[in-house]
Amino acid sequence: xxxxxxxxxxxxxxxxxxxxxxxxxxxxxxxxxxxxxxxxxxxxxxxxxxxxxxxxxxxxxxxxxxxxxxxxxxxxxxxxxxxxxxxxxxxxxxxxxxxxxxxxxxxxxxxxxxxxxxxxxxxxxxxxxxxxxxxxxxxxxxxxxxxxxxxxxxxxxxxxxxxxxxxxxxxxxxxxxxxxxxxxxxxxxxxxxxxxxxxxxxxxxxxxxxxxxxxxxxxxxxxxxxxxxxxxxxxxxxxxxxxxxxxxxxxxxxxxxxxxxxxxxxxxxxxxxxxxxxxxxxxxxxxxxxxxxxxxxxxxxxxxxxxxxxxxxxxxxxxxxxxxxxxxxxxxxxxxxxxxxxxxxxxxxxxxxxxxxxxxxxxxxxxxxxxxxxxxxxxxxxxxxxxxxxxxxxxxxxxxxxxxxxxxxxxxxxxxxxxxxxxxxxxxxxxxxxxxxxxx
Amino acid sequence: xxxxxxxxxxxxxxxxxxxxxxxxxxxxxxxxxxxxxxxxxxxxxxxxxxxxxxxxxxxxxxxxxxxxxxxxxxxxxxxxxxxxxxxxxxxxxxxxxxxxxxxxxxxxxxxxxxxxxxxxxxxxxxxxxxxxxxxxxxxxxxxxxxxxxxxxxxxxxxxxxxxxxxxxxxxxxxxxxxxxxxxxxxxxxxxxxxxxxxxxxxxxxxxxxxxxxxxxxxxxxxxxxxxxxxxxxxxxxxxxxxxxxxxxxxxxxxxxxxxxxxxxxxxxxxxxxxxxxxxxxxxxxxxx
Numbered sequence: 001x002x003x004x005x006x007x008x009x010x011x012x013x014x015x016x017x018x019x020x021x022x023x024x025x026x027x028x029x030x031x032x033x034x035x036x037x038x039x040x041x042x043x044x045x046x047x048x049x050x051x052x053x054x055x056x057x058x059x060x061x062x063x064x065x066x067x068x069x070x071x072x073x074x075x076x077x078x079x080x081x082x083x084x085x086x087x088x089x090x091x092x093x094x095x096x097x098x099x100x101x102x103x104x105x106x107x108x109x110x111x112x113x114x115x116x117x118x119x120x121x122x123x124x125x126x127x128x129x130x131x132x133x134x135x136x137x138x139x140x141x142x143x144x145x146x147x148x149x150x151x152x153x154x155x156x157x158x159x160x161x162x163x164x165x166x167x168x169x170x171x172x173x174x175x176x177x178x179x180x181x182x183x184x185x186x187x188x189x190x191x192x193x194x195x196x197x198x199x200x201x202x203x204x205x206x207x208x209x210x211x212x213x214x215x216x217x218x219x220x221x222x223x224x225x226x227x228x229x230x231x232x233x234x235x236x237x238x239x240x241x242x243x244x245x246x247x248x249x250x251x252x253x254x255x256x257x258x259x260x261x262x263x264x265x266x267x268x269x270x271x272x273x274x275x276x277x278x279x280x281x282x283x284x285x286x287x288x289x290x291x292x293x294x295x296x297x298x299x300x301x302x303x304x305x306x307x308x309x310x311x312x313x314x315x316x317x318x319x320x321x322x323x324x325x326x327x328x329x330x331x332x333x334x335x336x337x338x339x340x341x342x343x344x345x346x347x348x349x350x351x352x353x354x355x356x357x358x359x360x361x362x363x364x365x366x367x368x369x370x371x372x373x374x375x376x377x378x379x380x381x382x383x384x385x386x387x388x389x390x391x392x393x394x395x396x397x398x399x400x401x402x403x404x405x406x407x408x409x410x411x412x413x414x415x416x417x418x419x420x421x422x423x424x425x426x427x428x429x430x431x432x433x434x435x436x437x438x439x440x
Numbered sequence: 441x442x443x444x445x446x447x448x449x450x451x452x453x454x455x456x457x458x459x460x461x462x463x464x465x466x467x468x469x470x471x472x473x474x475x476x477x478x479x480x481x482x483x484x485x486x487x488x489x490x491x492x493x494x495x496x497x498x499x500x501x502x503x504x505x506x507x508x509x510x511x512x513x514x515x516x517x518x519x520x521x522x523x524x525x526x527x528x529x530x531x532x533x534x535x536x537x538x539x540x541x542x543x544x545x546x547x548x549x550x551x552x553x554x555x556x557x558x559x560x561x562x563x564x565x566x567x568x569x570x571x572x573x574x575x576x577x578x579x580x581x582x583x584x585x586x587x588x589x590x591x592x593x594x595x596x597x598x599x600x601x602x603x604x605x606x607x608x609x610x611x612x613x614x615x616x617x618x619x620x621x622x623x624x625x626x627x628x629x630x631x632x633x634x635x636x637x638x639x640x641x642x643x644x645x646x647x648x649x650x651x652x653x654x655x656x657x658x659x660x661x662x663x664x665x666x667x668x669x670x671x672x673x674x675x676x677x678x679x680x681x682x683x684x685x686x687x688x689x690x691x692x693x694x695x696x697x698x699x700x701x702x703x704x705x706x707x708x709x710x711x712x713x714x715x716x717x718x719x720x721x722x723x724x725x726x727x728x
Contacts, residue, residue: 020624041446054481223620325673
């Protein structure tokens with residue numbers, strides 16, 4: 001048992017769940033206390049000892065299922081008779097769902113997978129791919145995701161249907177996962193364990209993962225905001241101003257009761273964000289804008305500009321507590337950023353920004369440029385950035401590409417990066433949060 | 441206090457009007473077996489504080505509560521010397537026969553001059569005690585350090601006095617709203633329990649437990665409505681306590697079912713931000 005537990009903890013650590021030795025000792029004591037008879041109890045006990053952060057719970061559950069549950073397929077007593085096989089599988093599954101008959105459902109799902117999933121040794125393309133094939137064949141349409149914008153009465157009535165569909169999807173996915181361990185175990189392991197949402201690369205995220213990442217950005221933003229608030233409060237008093245203190249003390253007969261401090265020079269910066277929203281980096285820009293939106297209370301003023309091959313200000317669209325998704329939709333719809341060409345030309349953009357808004361960049365401003373610096377082989381104009389850098393307090397560039405890709409092909413980050421205070425690599429949400437904290 | 445099994449905890453919590461799921465019962469059981477505190481984390485209004493109160497109720501223990509806030513320090517959490525009494529004692533000794541300073545000094549730092557605050561009180565108690573440290577994420581990271589000794593060894597070191605060890609180990613619950621990351625040292629000493637929003641069935645059970653006179657269909661509709669609203673992207677999702685408030689209002693107004701109208705009227709009870717209310721109303725009127 002100890003050996004399996006150590007392997008399990010090792011896998012968790014590799015997946016980004018930090019587990020210390022004392023927590024491991026707690027886990028062994030916990031297993032002693034609750035025993036191994038009921039799997040769910042053991043899982044709950046291990047979870048309370050090993051997982052200390054709510055974001056790691058999904059990774060833990062998936063890894064636990066993989067290590068301890070999927071090896072044992074549930075024994076299914078119900079066997080499909082031959083004449084039942086003639087009945088449409090779809091109907092069979094519907095009946096099983098209505099009746100709540102789990103065993104029949106699992107057996108029917110196995111039949112469906114054998115027929116429709118297309119999973120053979122050497123051809124495993126991920127759980128989602130095979131699950132979608134099965135579901136499409138069964139339902140005639142892709143995984144049903146009901147639009148949540150229905151009125152409450154319709155929603156309540158169709159609730160049962162939605163829940164059944166979700167249950168079916170879950171059973172299909174579990175069964176495929178279980179079978180994939182025999183089909184192609186290495187890929188199955190890599191595919192089955194979800195990455196921590198804040199470690200997923202922006203440029204490679206799947207739509208499902210994007211939703212998780214959005215929630216993570218909001219949580220991180222809130223924590224970052226309170227950290228910045230505390231940091232600012234701690235430095236709210238400058239150094240002791242000896243002269244002023246002595247002058248003050250004259251009113252109390254030369255005894256300094258009240259110390260006078262210098263006002264700290266570090267005030268809340270004004271932030272100007274230039275975001276590249278062309279297709280390649282649109283999701284990265286979206287997350288950064290979401291983060292600055294959450295943090296807008298920590299800056300004196302946040303002005304946002306987006307560009308593809310023309311630049312436009314969108315501060316008024318993001319202002320207020322308007323829902324961020326609506327604001328992004330408005331930006332995509334109304335901002336005049338796609339000119340004739342449709343490819344980003346950073347030199348032209350920076351010159352254009354300098355001409356139209358350069359005078360508003362002053363010594364209090366922090367300039368933030370979001371983009372991959374892929375210039376599509378247009379001429380490089382570092383002078384434009386240099387003049388802006390001269391006027392602003394700081395200039396930072398956030399690049400979503402991995403560092404090894406910088407300056408390859410048409411990436412000109414090196415030429416522009418020379419004039420920036422720092423260029424940050426922001427491949428995922430965690431790195432983005434760290435970069436924004438450094439910038440504030 | 442010790443429990444004999446996870447089921448005993450589950451039944452006990454049920455008797456104390458707290459509907460626990462397996463994870464909660466297992467963690468509480470484990471906490472009593474391993475003698476480790478429980479860190480309960482989750483959004484507001486999901487029953488974190490209520491859990492500690494329920495455990496106190498069904499074990500018949502006294503509940504000692506330490507409410508954390510930003511200026512919390514040792515003198516309000518751990519102990520304080522009763523200066524006035526000490527001064528009086530020294531003055532009284534000055535008028536008496538024995539003027540030996542050594543005698544007075546040992547007298548003055550005695551147990552009767554020690555004012556015990558919640559943490560120390562929990563340690564020194566003779567009767568079974570449940571210690572609730574509420575909203576520990578409001579305390580500064582540096583101030584968390586004063587909790588560490590109590591949580592790991594159940595003892596308090598007082599420089600002038602010595603070390604006071606617990607006569608019997610209390611059950612300790614810490615709650616956090618997750619507004620900041622707690623320090624690793626604190627998390628390492630605790631078992632972790634995440635209380636999210638309940639599922640639809642559990643929500644229904646909770647409503648029917650707390651409002652016995654409600655009809656089961658109305659309870660089901662309320663639960664479904666609230667869970668639907670929680671899946672929308674809002675600034676603050678309705679918590680369990682807000683659901684109960686709304687359910688009570690519906691019962692008082694003799695409503696039999698949840699309709700668009702009754703939901704719209706109930707939104708100010710469920711949601712606490714104007715933007716959220718507008719957003720939900722907008723999706724409600726979408727189909728009209």
